[in-house]
Amino acid sequence: MSPNETLPSDPGSIAFIGGGNMARSLIGGLVSRGIAADTIHVAEPVEALRAALEADFGVRTHASALQAASEAETWLLAVKPQVMRGVCEALATQAQVARPLAISIAAGITIDQLSRWLGGDSADATPLPIVRAMPNTPALLGAGMTGLHANAQVDAGGRTRAEALLSAAGKTVWIEDEALMDAVTAVSGSGPAYVFLLAEAMEEAGKAEGLPDAAARTLALQTVLGAARMLTESDEAPSELRRRVTSPGGTTQAAVETFESGGLRDLVAQAVHNAAERGRQLARANDEDA
Ligand SMILES: NC(=O)C1=CN([C@@H]2O[C@H](COP(=O)(O)OP(=O)(O)OC[C@H]3O[C@@H](n4cnc5c(N)ncnc54)[C@H](OP(=O)(O)O)[C@@H]3O)[C@@H](O)[C@H]2O)C=CC1
Ligand SMILES: O=C(O)[C@@H]1CCC=N1
Numbered sequence: 001m002s003p004n005e006t007l008p009s010d011p012g013s014i015a016f017i018g019g020g021n022m023a024r025s026l027i028g029g030l031v032s033r034g035i036a037a038d039t040i041h042v043a044e045p046v047e048a049l050r051a052a053l054e055a056d057f058g059v060r061t062h063a064s065a066l067q068a069a070s071e072a073e074t075w076l077l078a079v080k081p082q083v084m085r086g087v088c089e090a091l092a093t094q095a096q097v098a099r100p101l102a103i104s105i106a107a108g109i110t111i112d113q114l115s116r117w118l119g120g121d122s123a124d125a126t127p128l129p130i131v132r133a134m135p136n137t138p139a140l141l142g143a144g145m146t147g148l149h150a151n152a153q154v155d156a157g158g159r160t161r162a163e164a165l166l167s168a169a170g171k172t173v174w175i176e177d178e179a180l181m182d183a184v185t186a187v188s189g190s191g192p193a194y195v196f197l198l199a200e201a202m203e204e205a206g207k208a209e210g211l212p213d214a215a216a217r218t219l220a221l222q223t224v225l226g227a228a229r230m231l232t233e234s235d236e237a238p239s240e241l242r243r244r245v246t247s248p249g250g251t252t253q254a255a256v257e258t259f260e261s262g263g264l265r266d267l268v269a270q271a272v273h274n275a276a277e278r279g280r281q282l283a284r285a286n287d288e289d290a
Pocket of ligand 2: 107185189190
């Protein structure tokens with residue numbers, strides 16, 4: 001969806017549990033698409049973050065997760081993986097009574113873990129409908145990318161609700177094999193940071209060639225913007241767009257050969273693999289029962 005477009009269906013009342021960076025990006029996307037701010041509740045322990053969310057978006061904020069959760073039919077769990085277990089266990093009784101649609105955006109944490117933690121002490125608690133989602137920070141501009149995976153308890157209405165909520169952030173794709181959510185995290189969840197790193201490196205290299213600081217930054221950033229627009233707005237493959245910049249025997253060829261002989265592709269593959277592996281580690285490290 002492009003910014004300012006309204007959503008195809010109303011996601012209903014939402015409680016964000018955690019009001020940090022990613023929650024802020026998603027809330028910005030929802031509010032800019034006309035979702036009523038008073039249907040969005042946010043639980044966040046940091047008072048300054050609560051005040052900023054209220055001032056910027058008009059959403060309702062709470063210091064208590066339980067209080068926010070009791071106000072909404074969808075819970076969006078947006079805390080760090082390292083604290084997810086404690087947060088879920090504190091909400092378990094309410095979860096079994098209210099039976100919300102629970103959506104987690106935490107890297108690594110699996111649906112099985114969320115289901116056990118939200119199931120409370122009862123080993124035979126009926127599994128909740130749970131969606132695992134992996135958005136990214138361009139959500140703030142409506143230019144995000146989210147991978148979604150649902151458990152069998154999520155019905156068609158739940159899938160529509162989750163998709164409506166996350167499509168406020170940009171594009172969505174359903175991933176049927178949950179094990180692939182760590183790969184989604186490694187490519188698109190963390191991916192904006194890889195592009196920012198390339199932009200930083202281009203800026204620094206420009207300065208090393210003698211460009212003034214401001215010019216080096218503008219040249220690097222506008223080049224990333226222009227290239228990203230060509231990638232998404234033309235029908236050509238990335239390799240063809242690259243070929244059109246690369247005059248035989250010219251300057252681009254000199255640079256691209258340097259990247260290729262330096263092993264850029266292998267380095268990117270290794271970085272993405274390590275990010276996915278870190279997601280799997282986060283799941284294991286935060287679950288002594290796994
Ligand atoms: N940032 C990103 O680009 C992306 C992040 N994610 C996932 O989103 C989740 C959040 O990440 P991010 O927004 O970057 O992290 P942040 O630390 O910015 O946000 C998490 C917020 O949750 C708060 N919090 C801690 N405990 C509770 C609680 N019991 N109840 C309510 N709020 C609580 C934290 O407060 P305090 O600081 O005091 O602990 C913090 O403000 C992570 O699981 C991450 O894997 C997914 C995709 C992209
Ligand atoms: O770095 C992280 O762990 C989170 C998940 C994806 C992006 N940020």
